[in-house]
Amino acid sequence: MKFPNINLDNLKNEGTGSVSKQERRTFLKLGFAIAGVYAGGKILSLTSIVGKAQASGGGAIVKKYPYNPHYSMVIRQSLCVDCEKCVDACKTTNHVPDYGYRTRILTKRYTGTLDRQVEFIPVLCNHCNEPACVRACPTVATFKDPVTGIVVMDSKRCIGCKTCMLACPYDARYFDATRHAIDKCDFCWEERLSKGEKETACSSACPTGARTFGNLTDPENIVYKLVHQIEEKVWVLRPADDTKPNVFYMKGNMRSVDEILKGQKFTTA
Amino acid sequence: MTGRMVDISKRWGFHGVEALKNASPGYKMIMAVLGLIAVIGFFIGVHGFFAGYHHVYNVTKQIPWGLLIATYIFCVVTSTGLCIVSSIGHVFGGEAFMPIAKRAVFMSIMFMIGGFSIILFDIENVHRMVIYNVISPNFSSNMWWMGTLYGAYLVFMLIEYYFLLEQNHGLSRLMGFFGLVIGIAAHSNLGGIFGMLHGRPFWYGPYLPIYFIFSAAMSGGCAILFFTCLGWKINPEIMNQRMERAVKSVTQVTIFLISTIIFFTIWKITTGMVSEGKHLIIMSFLTGDYAINFWVFEIFLGMILPLYLLIRSRGNNFNLIMTATGLMMVGIFFMRYDIVIPGQMESVYHSLGVVEEASLLPYTPSFHEIMISILGLSFIMLVYLAGEKMLNGHQLEEHEIVPEGGYICPGCGAIHFMEEGETEEDAMKRHHRIW
Numbered sequence: 005m006k007f008p009n010i011n012l013d014n015l016k017n018e019g020t021g022s023v024s025k026q027e028r029r030t031f032l033k034l035g036f037a038i039a040g041v042y043a044g045g046k047i048l049s050l051t052s053i054v055g056k057a058q059a060s061g062g063g064a065i066v067k068k069y070p071y072n073p074h075y076s077m078v079i080r081q082s083l084c085v086d087c088e089k090c091v092d093a094c095k096t097t098n099h100v101p102d103y104g105y106r107t108r109i110l111t112k113r114y115t116g117t118l119d120r121q122v123e124f125i126p127v128l129c130n131h132c133n134e135p136a137c138v139r140a141c142p143t144v145a146t147f148k149d150p151v152t153g154i155v156v157m158d159s160k161r162c163i164g165c166k167t168c169m170l171a172c173p174y175d176a177r178y179f180d181a182t183r184h185a186i187d188k189c190d191f192c193w194e195e196r197l198s199k200g201e202k203e204t205a206c207s208s209a210c211p212t213g214a215r216t217f218g219n220l221t222d223p224e225n226i227v228y229k230l231v232h233q234i235e236e237k238v239w240v241l242r243p244a245d246d247t248k249p250n251v252f253y254m255k256g257n258m259r260s261v262d263e264i265l266k267g268q269k270f271t272t273a
Numbered sequence: 274m275t276g277r278m279v280d281i282s283k284r285w286g287f288h289g290v291e292a293l294k295n296a297s298p299g300y301k302m303i304m305a306v307l308g309l310i311a312v313i314g315f316f317i318g319v320h321g322f323f324a325g326y327h328h329v330y331n332v333t334k335q336i337p338w339g340l341l342i343a344t345y346i347f348c349v350v351t352s353t354g355l356c357i358v359s360s361i362g363h364v365f366g367g368e369a370f371m372p373i374a375k376r377a378v379f380m381s382i383m384f385m386i387g388g389f390s391i392i393l394f395d396i397e398n399v400h401r402m403v404i405y406n407v408i409s410p411n412f413s414s415n416m417w418w419m420g421t422l423y424g425a426y427l428v429f430m431l432i433e434y435y436f437l438l439e440q441n442h443g444l445s446r447l448m449g450f451f452g453l454v455i456g457i458a459a460h461s462n463l464g465g466i467f468g469m470l471h472g473r474p475f476w477y478g479p480y481l482p483i484y485f486i487f488s489a490a491m492s493g494g495c496a497i498l499f500f501t502c503l504g505w506k507i508n509p510e511i512m513n514q515r516m517e518r519a520v521k522s523v524t525q526v527t528i529f530l531i532s533t534i535i536f537f538t539i540w541k542i543t544t545g546m547v548s549e550g551k552h553l554i555i556m557s558f559l560t561g562d563y564a565i566n567f568w569v570f571e572i573f574l575g576m577i578l579p580l581y582l583l584i585r586s587r588g589n590n591f592n593l594i595m596t597a598t599g600l601m602m603v604g605i606f607f608m609r610y611d612i613v614i615p616g617q618m619e620s621v622y623h624s625l626g627v628v629e630e631a632s633l634l635p636y637t638p639s640f641h642e643i644m645i646s647i648l649g650l651s652f653i654m655l656v657y658l659a660g661e662k663m664l665n666g667h668q669l670e671e672h673e674i675v676p677e678g679g680y681i682c683p684g685c686g687a688i689h690f691m692e693e694g695e696t697e698e699d700a701m702k703r704h705h706r707i708w
Contacts, residue, residue: 110630141411142406145409162401171470241625242472
C-alpha cells in the first residue's frame, strides 16, 4: 500500500479565520454529541437516533424522534418521598392484582452523607425503543405501538411462556391470572390516554412532581423541557443493556417544581 | 415387495403386549407404580391448571422459571444428546456405535415427549400457543424457534425411528442426519434463549449455546450407557459381542465428554469470579445456598465420580457403568437446575444498590412443581421399561426373530432382506446406500 507523501512541517497554518461560522458550529455540535456534554445529545443518543441527533434547535429534533407523540416519563428522583400514591393510583386504574405491580418504588440508603441518607427511585416499564421483551416474545403478543412508541400487550396472543419477564432488564412484567396474560405498564394508554386524558395515573397522582409524563417531541411539553437542559444531568437505568429507554431520571429540586408545573402544557396531537 | 413379505411384527422385533404379560411380577409391579405416579402427577398438574398456576407454583414475578423449566431442559438435553451420540454410528458410519441406535432413538423420542409433557404445565395458555405460533410468528424470538425446531426435530426422529424399524438404512440415515442438524439447531437455540437475555449477566453471551451442545452429548452418552446396562439387567440376552463393543466405545466417548464439561465448568466459575454481574451467584455456588447442589451433585455426582468409575469399569464392567451413569443422571439433573434458577436469583435492580434487591432472591419448588416433574420422568421410565419388553430389548440380532429371507448384516448388525436372485453382498450394498 502506498501513502501520499505529505510533509506536515511545511504546511501553512490557515488560521481560524478561514473556517466559516457554519462549519465551526457543525464541528462543535458533533463534538458535544459525541462527548455527551450537551444534555440533548446525550439523551437523544440513548433514544436510538444516534448520529442524527445533534443540538440543532427544536424543530430539527422533533422530526427525528421515532414516534409522535413520543411518550416519555421523566423522574426527578430527589422529589420522590415514597408516599406510594402512584403505586396505589396505578393499581386502581389498571386493576393490578396484589401479587403483581406495574410500578414500584425502590429505596437506596446512604451512610456518611450530609444532606440526605435515603433516596427513592420509582421504576416502571421504560418503553424502550429497542425493547428486549418484544424481541423475545414468540407470538408478537407484545409490541411497540407504531404511533406512540408505547410497548403494549395484545393479551389474547400471549401464550404465557414468561420469556419477556426475564428478557426485560427493568423487571416491569408479571403474569396476571385474570387477564391470562402478561401484564405491564402501558403508560395508562388503555385506561386514560386513549380516553383523552393527558397524563398517566401515577404522574397525576404524584404530589411532589417527581413523575412527569408527556410528549418528548413537543418543545412546549414539560418532558421536553426537563430533558433538554444543559445544567441538569439526565440518565437512564441500565444503559449498558442498550435498550434505549424512554424513562429518564434526574435529581430535580423543589425550587424548580412550581415554575415548571406552571408552565406545563400538553399537546398530544 | 416379492421375497420381502414378512410378518411386520417380526420384522420390527416387536413382541407386543404378550411380552409384557410374560414379565416377572416385580417388573409389572415397578411399571404399575411408575404408571400410578405418572397418573397422579398428571392429575395434580390438571388441578394446578384449574386452581391457577400462580397459586400452586412457587415461581414468582422475579423468578418466573422454576423446577418445571429445569426438568424440561434436563429432558430435552438428554434427548438431543441421545441423538448426537447415536448419530456417530448410524449417520456417520462409526461401526462400533451402530448397535445402540435403535434404543437411543427410541429413548430420544420418549425424553422429548416427557419434556413436552412437563412444559405443557408451565405454559399458561397452551391453546394460544398452538394458534399464534403459526399465525403470528416472531422470527427474531428464540422461544418461537425453540417450539418450531423441537417440533420438527421430533417429527424427524419419529420418521427416522420408523425407517430404523423398517431396516431402511438409506432413509433412516438421511432422516437421522436431518434430525441431528435440526436437533443441534434446536438445542443450541435453547441455550440461545438464555444467552440472548441482555439483563441477565449469568446467562448472557455465547457460552450457553456452546455449552448446551457439549453438555447434551455428555448427557446422551450417559443416558445410553445407563439404559443399555439397565436393559442388560432386564434381559441379559441383549448383550452380545457387538453390543459390548458399542458400550465400550460409548464409555470412551463419555469419558472424553465429561472431561470437556469439567473444562467448561472450571472456566465458567473462573471467569464468573471476576464479573460484577455474576460474582454473587458464583459465590453462592462455591460457599452459599447452592454449595451442596454444586459441589455434591453437579461436581461430585455429575462429573468426578462417574469419570473415575467409568475409567475403572474399562468399558466392560456393566454393573459399575450402570451405577456410575445412574448417579451421573442425578448429577446432570442438578446441573440443569443450577443453570435455570441461579440465573434469575440476582434481581435486575441489584446493581442499582437498592435495599429491596440487596440479597439473592429465594426459590424452593412447590409440591405441584415436584409432582409434575416426577410425572414427566416416571413417564419416561415407564415407556423405557415397556419398550425393553415389547420391542424385545431393541435387538437386531436375535436369531429367532430373523424372518425368512432375512439375514443379519455383518456391517450394521441389522436384519436385511435379499431380493430374489440377490447375493448377500448386493443386499448389503442396497441397504447401505443413501440415495
